[in-house]
Amino acid sequence: PGTVLAGSQRDAAASLAMVLSGFALLILLAAAANVGGMLLGSGAAERGRAAILLALGAGRSSIIRRHLIEGGALGFAGGACALGVYAWVRTQIVNVALLPTLSLHIDLPFDGRIILLTLGAGVLAGVLLSLGPALWITRLDLAHALRDGSGRAAGAASLSRPRRILVAAQVAISVTLLVGAALFARSVSTLAALDVGFARDGLIAMDFDVEPSGPAPEALPGLAREALARAAAMPGVVAATMSNRAPIDASTPAVSLTTAGSTSRPLDDVTFYLGTAAYFDTVGVPILRGRAFTEDESDREADVAIVNETLASRLWPDGDVLGRGMTLEPEGRTVRIVGVARDSKYRALSEAARPHFYLPTSPNFGQALLVRTRDDARLTIGALQRMLDGVGPGLIGFFPRTLEDHLAIDMLPTKAAARSALLLGVVALLLSATGLYGIVMWFVEVRRREIAVRLALGASTSMVRRLVVRQAMSAAAPGLVIGVAMAVGLAAFGRSMLVGVGPLDPVAIGVGIAAILAVVAAASYLPSRGATRVDPMGALRAS
Numbered sequence: 001p002g003t004v005l006a007g008s009q010r011d012a013a014a015s016l017a018m019v020l021s022g023f024a025l026l027i028l029l030a031a032a033a034n035v036g037g038m039l040l041g042s043g044a045a046e047r048g049r050a051a052i053l054l055a056l057g058a059g060r061s062s063i064i065r066r067h068l069i070e071g072g073a074l075g076f077a078g079g080a081c082a083l084g085v086y087a088w089v090r091t092q093i094v095n096v097a098l099l100p101t102l103s104l105h106i107d108l109p110f111d112g113r114i115i116l117l118t119l120g121a122g123v124l125a126g127v128l129l130s131l132g133p134a135l136w137i138t139r140l141d142l143a144h145a146l147r148d149g150s151g152r153a154a155g156a157a158s159l160s161r162p163r164r165i166l167v168a169a170q171v172a173i174s175v176t177l178l179v180g181a182a183l184f185a186r187s188v189s190t191l192a193a194l195d196v197g198f199a200r201d202g203l204i205a206m207d208f209d210v211e212p213s214g215p216a217p218e219a220l221p222g223l224a225r226e227a228l229a230r231a232a233a234m235p236g237v238v239a240a241t242m243s244n245r246a247p248i249d250a251s252t253p254a255v256s257l258t259t260a261g262s263t264s265r266p267l268d269d270v271t272f273y274l275g276t277a278a279y280f281d282t283v284g285v286p287i288l289r290g291r292a293f294t295e296d297e298s299d300r301e302a303d304v305a306i307v308n309e310t311l312a313s314r315l316w317p318d319g320d321v322l323g324r325g326m327t328l329e330p331e332g333r334t335v336r337i338v339g340v341a342r343d344s345k346y347r348a349l350s351e352a353a354r355p356h357f358y359l360p361t362s363p364n365f366g367q368a369l370l371v372r373t374r375d376d377a378r379l380t381i382g383a384l385q386r387m388l389d390g391v392g393p394g395l396i397g398f399f400p401r402t403l404e405d406h407l408a409i410d411m412l413p414t415k416a417a418a419r420s421a422l423l424l425g426v427v428a429l430l431l432s433a434t435g436l437y438g439i440v441m442w443f444v445e446v447r448r449r450e451i452a453v454r455l456a457l458g459a460s461t462s463m464v465r466r467l468v469v470r471q472a473m474s475a476a477a478p479g480l481v482i483g484v485a486m487a488v489g490l491a492a493f494g495r496s497m498l499v500g501v502g503p504l505d506p507v508a509i510g511v512g513i514a515a516i517l518a519v520v521a522a523a524s525y526l527p528s529r530g531a532t533r534v535d536p537m538g539a540l541r542a543s
Helices: 008-045 047-055 060-092 112-138 142-148 152-192 217-233 279-283 295-299 309-315 377-391 403-446 448-456 461-494 506-532 536-542
Strands: 095-099 102-105 203-210 237-243 254-259 267-275 287-290 304-308 325-329 333-341 356-360 368-373 395-402
Touching (some): 060 112, 152 403, 203 403, 217 377, 267 279, 267 309, 309 356, 377 395, 395 403, 448 461
Antiparallel strands (some): 095 102, 203 368, 203 395, 237 267, 237 368, 254 325, 287 333, 304 356
């Protein structure tokens, strides 16, 4: 119930949770594919044993039950490990330092519901993964399996296709996750270099608080003017102003408005800032037409306004803006336009151009102090704190931050998603490498006699290695194609959430493909070396 996240910030947090949940699901699917392949291999190795048990009168249900119990125990162990990791992680992120002056307290639950859900999910996953191999084992041909002994030859052909499907699924998931990580990284890079409509460097914001034992309420307006004047006169300070919000704030207020005397439907969700006379000099938003507020208009909070380019084109497409009037709803206040400012960002870095206007205001401690400095911003923050101590007792400046600090909060969900996607992508890549390595080793083992014949007939080691690599590529290729298709869909979906992501991002897709090719090469290296060291005579005698 108590949280600093509201409005678009809560929406961003919800979007981040949804994205991370999707990535976690993909990782779970990749892990399930790997465990499924392991259980299939284990089942193939037990076909001979199962055939003997069935021949001795054991029921098929008993064999299935044993495998389900083993799978459930494996899943329970996985759930227990997950709880252990979760218990450690939640202690590490209790306090996350977002900024030098702001920490986020994250209180993750750890109760009976979490424990039951995690252990139950683990057991269910283990049972489901072991069910397929268990049913597959019990459908064997007893006579054939008993003649083969271990059941290896009987199971090799039928096992190859399911293992290939599982490996292809892992590769597809890995490509999707890696492309997602690349897309988020691209978005973070774009946001960091995005034109916000004014200069980022040297801008400082600070909020205020007044202690109960501080100055009397009637003295506060005068002290606010004094604090603003002292801030503007500090060495290295270019300009200072007070505003109802720091630039690019998710809580920027909005109203509805119409042109003066118009009976048309009001224009909704028009954001606005209040600012003292030096607002535009301090923030650095250029005035394209008309003028900025005067000191007198600021002091008496005159009925004048400055609109941005988008709002001017929406209300007056003919371009004749200066001197026009607009009415703010629902209070019915009419203001006269004295200037047009350049479009900038108001609520979020990722927002599209939106209608916005500015109103003059007198200084007060219910606003944020904005300062532009030529000096080091951190040193100026310390000087501002000392300046406030000299204005009057009980005046406190809190949450001081540079604009880059301020924007880091807006970029936090994208950065967190980029880092998480990269971490999960690496995990999925390792799972894919394990799956590919397993299937290539299986290929070398099953076709050992064929490899021996090739070597005996004069095949070179490079030819055998190419054969093994082709096997790995044939297993990975379907997953690569499916993964690229999923990545294209992810990029299309990401356009609505991420900045700087096109309908088809070749760089991100290239990263995913290159990573998978590297995994194929790595997974094929040891098996291919082992294949070239096969003793032809020994392998032929053993077969």
